[in-house]
Amino acid sequence: MHELSICHAISGIAARHAAGRPVARVCVDIGGLRQVVPPALVSCWEIAVQDTPLQGAVLDVNHIPAAIDCRTCGHHTVLEHPVFRCERCRGTDTTVAGGDELIITSLVLQEA
Amino acid sequence: MGRFHHHADGTVHVHDHDHDDHDHEHEHRDVGDHSGYETGALRVDVLEAILGENDHTAAANRRDLSERGIRAVNVMSSPGAGKTALLQAVLTRLDGAPRIGIVEGDIETPLDAERLAGLGAPVALVNTANGFGGECHLDASMVRSVLHDLPLDDLDVVVIENVGNLVCPAEFDVGEDARALVYSVTEGEDKPLKYPVMFRAADVVVVNKVDLLPHLDVDMAAFRANLEAVHPGAHVIEASAKTGIGVDAFCDWLVGR
Numbered sequence: 001m002h003e004l005s006i007c008h009a010i011s012g013i014a015a016r017h018a019a020g021r022p023v024a025r026v027c028v029d030i031g032g033l034r035q036v037v038p039p040a041l042v043s044c045w046e047i048a049v050q051d052t053p054l055q056g057a058v059l060d061v062n063h064i065p066a067a068i069d070c071r072t073c074g075h076h077t078v079l080e081h082p083v084f085r086c087e088r089c090r091g092t093d094t095t096v097a098g099g100d101e102l103i104i105t106s107l108v109l110q111e112a
Numbered sequence: 113m114g115r116f117h118h119h120a121d122g123t124v125h126v127h128d129h130d131h132d133d134h135d136h137e138h139e140h141r142d143v144g145d146h147s148g149y150e151t152g153a154l155r156v157d158v159l160e161a162i163l164g165e166n167d168h169t170a171a172a173n174r175r176d177l178s179e180r181g182i183r184a185v186n187v188m189s190s191p192g193a194g195k196t197a198l199l200q201a202v203l204t205r206l207d208g209a210p211r212i213g214i215v216e217g218d219i220e221t222p223l224d225a226e227r228l229a230g231l232g233a234p235v236a237l238v239n240t241a242n243g244f245g246g247e248c249h250l251d252a253s254m255v256r257s258v259l260h261d262l263p264l265d266d267l268d269v270v271v272i273e274n275v276g277n278l279v280c281p282a283e284f285d286v287g288e289d290a291r292a293l294v295y296s297v298t299e300g301e302d303k304p305l306k307y308p309v310m311f312r313a314a315d316v317v318v319v320n321k322v323d324l325l326p327h328l329d330v331d332m333a334a335f336r337a338n339l340e341a342v343h344p345g346a347h348v349i350e351a352s353a354k355t356g357i358g359v360d361a362f363c364d365w366l367v368g369r
Contacts, residue, residue: 002248002249002279002280002283002284005251006162006163006283009162009163009164009165009166010162012165013158013160013162013164014158017156017158017160018156024153028162033308033309033312034283034309035279035280035282035283035309036283081305082305082308082341082342083341083342084312084341084342084343084344085341085344092340092344092345093344094344102161102162102163102283103158103159103160103161103162104158104159104160104162105157105158105159106155106156106157106158106159107155107156107158108153108154108155108156109153109154109155109156110153111153111154
């Protein structure tokens with residue numbers, strides 16, 4: 001259960017970029033290879049920003065599916081299960097091509 | 113560490129954020145299709161790693177250690193897999209050469225640190241219950257808070273014994289050079305599929321308590337196949353802290369031989 005720690009990190013970064021301006025929405029990309037559960041993240045967000053200037057801001061979670069690129073045949077495989085094998089050639093020499101994200105992409109400020 | 117970032121139009125960027133790298137902020141009125149966003153709202157591009165501050169502190173830990181030629185190893189496992197017993201066996205076997213220091217992460221008690229005391233290695237204890245929301249893992253600042261309690265100038269290796277947990281510790285870089293995962297055969301053959309991130313993060317998987325295999329129904333071939341699925345080519349050491357099997361091989365890996 002590290003979602004609360006992650007929410008504190010998100011709120012710290014969001015507050016710095018907001019620079020005192022009211023925030024409507026905080027947009028994050030969370031990859032499928034990060035062990036972050038989006039509903040848990042949203043629940044923790046409400047706790048983390050309670051009684052802070054970010055209270056009421058929506059946490060907008062964009063889930064990025066896990067994917068690999070095959071170094072042998074170049075095929076791009078989106079992973080539904082944690083089996084790191086090319087779906088075309090069955091090779092296991094692959095690089096992660098998605099799912100590693102844990103970033104704040106943007107803020108949407110409230111209209112004045 | 114760089115993070116891939118994918119846009120809906122298929123473009124991909126890698127962002128590598130230093131702590132001081134906050135000067136690329138852009139602001140613009142939303143145009144085009146930002147479904148769900150407020151029309152005309154002011155959007156501020158951020159593109160910052162959520163764990164950037166942790167990564168920055170981890171880099172400071174790594175620098176302090178590498179400057180002194182110290183190898184740092186993060187040892188992770190589920191509770192009760194035998195991390196501490198294995199470390200006791202390692203310290204007994206190495207007997208002070210090379211010189212090892214230990215950062216001991218524990219939720220509430222000094223029990224593990226007490227088990228390691230008296231084996232010739234200095235131990236610095238972090239009780240993670242002090243951190244708000246930080247009970248389940250060590251992060252870089254927790255390690256930093258005690259790192260210099262160790263006599264770093266007199267050490268060759270620092271072992272960071274993480275909190276017993278197969279989920280959270282994999283998310284937090286603490287400044288280590290390598291990661292060991294201690295898995296015990298009593299945990300069953302399916303764990304790599306249930307905790308793929310942890311099993312992928314491991315530079316070595318120590319399969320502990322192999323002395324118990326005759327008494328268990330666990331299918332080690334299936335475990336190996338599951339591990340191979342999530343982490344092709346994973347380095348495995350079969351060991352028993354109790355009988356001493358594999359302890360030499362783990363010692364060699366731990367000290368970087």
